[in-house]
Amino acid sequence: MADKKIKKVVLAYSGGLDTSIILKWLQTEYQAEVVTFTADLGQGEELSPAREKALMMGIKPENIFIEDLREEFVRDYVFPMFRANTVYEGQYLLGTSIARPLIAKTQIDIARKVGADAVSHGSTGKGNDQVRFELGYYSLEPDITVIAPWREWDFKSREALLEFAEQHQIPISKDKRGEAPFSVDANLLHSSSEGKVLEDPAVEAPEFVHMRTISPEDAPDTPTIFTLDFERGDPVAIDGEALSPAALLTRLNQLGHDNGVGRLDLVENRFVGMKSRGVYETPGGTILLAAHRGIESITLDRGAMHLKDELMPRYAELIYNGFWFAPERLMLQAAIDFSQEKVTGQVRVKLYKGNVSIIGRSSPYSLYDQELVTFEEGKVAYDQRDAAGFIKLNALRLRGLAKRAKREA
Numbered sequence: 001m002a003d004k005k006i007k008k009v010v011l012a013y014s015g016g017l018d019t020s021i022i023l024k025w026l027q028t029e030y031q032a033e034v035v036t037f038t039a040d041l042g043q044g045e046e047l048s049p050a051r052e053k054a055l056m057m058g059i060k061p062e063n064i065f066i067e068d069l070r071e072e073f074v075r076d077y078v079f080p081m082f083r084a085n086t087v088y089e090g091q092y093l094l095g096t097s098i099a100r101p102l103i104a105k106t107q108i109d110i111a112r113k114v115g116a117d118a119v120s121h122g123s124t125g126k127g128n129d130q131v132r133f134e135l136g137y138y139s140l141e142p143d144i145t146v147i148a149p150w151r152e153w154d155f156k157s158r159e160a161l162l163e164f165a166e167q168h169q170i171p172i173s174k175d176k177r178g179e180a181p182f183s184v185d186a187n188l189l190h191s192s193s194e195g196k197v198l199e200d201p202a203v204e205a206p207e208f209v210h211m212r213t214i215s216p217e218d219a220p221d222t223p224t225i226f227t228l229d230f231e232r233g234d235p236v237a238i239d240g241e242a243l244s245p246a247a248l249l250t251r252l253n254q255l256g257h258d259n260g261v262g263r264l265d266l267v268e269n270r271f272v273g274m275k276s277r278g279v280y281e282t283p284g285g286t287i288l289l290a291a292h293r294g295i296e297s298i299t300l301d302r303g304a305m306h307l308k309d310e311l312m313p314r315y316a317e318l319i320y321n322g323f324w325f326a327p328e329r330l331m332l333q334a335a336i337d338f339s340q341e342k343v344t345g346q347v348r349v350k351l352y353k354g355n356v357s358i359i360g361r362s363s364p365y366s367l368y369d370q371e372l373v374t375f376e377e378g379k380v381a382y383d384q385r386d387a388a389g390f391i392k393l394n395a396l397r398l399r400g401l402a403k404r405a406k407r408e409a
Contacts, residue, residue: 008116009116023057024168092320093289104133108140121134130148135323188246213261229345235252271320287356291347299344299365300342347361
């Protein structure tokens with residue numbers, strides 16, 4: 001426990017067993033007034049029980065915050081990330097990582113509103129989320145006190161936690177008394193499952209782990225085809241129907257679910273230094289990534305596209321490691337957003353048994369010139385004989401290397 005006297009702390013509160021134990025622990029160990037903050041990021045759970053549980057544990061009604069952040073999450077975090085075609089280590093669409101800065105930002109906003117001098121989270125000392133939350137806190141409020149119970153308290157086992165819960169009349173659902181098969185984090189972009197039955201990376205994940213998609217083998221035998229409209233790099237309509245960011249991603253999630261799209265079984269490198277195995281489901285995001293690359297393919301210049309692809313791994317690493325509010329991420333975002341000025345148009349998407357295919361693309365800003373690339377007689381703007389000099393100039397250094405090799409042979 002910190003030496004500093006804490007008067008009021010804002011806790012990121014899910015209403016689950018762990019954060020309920022943390023709530024009571026903060027009250028007993030710090031003698032602090034606790035404010036609970038529950039974020040609705042589209043995780044698909046009823047959030048009113050979190051309010052009821054907080055009230056039952058003595059939290060004042062004015063100190064309970066349940067915030068609907070779905071539109072802000074997709075508009076200001078998910079969509080900017082997808083403008084960069086962001087994937088971590090070539091596969092992971094960063095569904096958990098991108099949610100953390102918004103939670104941290106809102107938590108700090110609430111701390112300012114209620115005059116709290118501390119914030120607290122329920123992340124363990126082994127994971128990435130503790131880093132993401134706390135880098136977010138300190139970026140926005142450099143002098144805030146952060147309480148991370150998993151790094152402070154003396155509980156040595158799950159049994160000790162359950163004993164504390166019983167001692168303080170914290171309700172424990174029956175399944176919590178046994179070993180949970182795996183842990184889950186979910187929001188509107190994805191679900192992630194880790195631990196327990198998934199800890200051995202050599203063993204295939206059981207089908208019951210998947211919650212956002214049907215099995216590709218069980219998907220329909222006929223493909224699903226639809227159009228997705230983009231404006232300045234962001235999706236705005238499906239089959240011509242304009243939708244808000246959250247509503248659009250929800251619709252894409254359903255299309256992906258119904259066609260078995262978006263499953264990923266991954267062993268990743270955590271920022272804290274260890275490897276972990278996770279099963280991720282990102283149905284809407286998987287479709288969006290393919291569609292965005294499809295519209296970029298006809299609207300982005302080669303140099304801009306290739307530079308974006310070079311910058312993306314660095315951008316992805318910044319998000320994964322928790323540096324959303326860092327100046328280097330903001331600098332990269334400015335460059336990425338500039339590249340999207342003409343990324344407007346429509347793609348036709350086909351989903352079939354776990355696969356996403358782009359089968360058509362059009363844009364008023366298309367750089368594709370059919371007359372220029374045709375094998376038939378085309379524009380005089382391109383003289384095929386010019387290619388000989390182009391090739392010889394590019395081969396000049398290679399020929400020099402080859403001649404030297406011959407001399408040394």
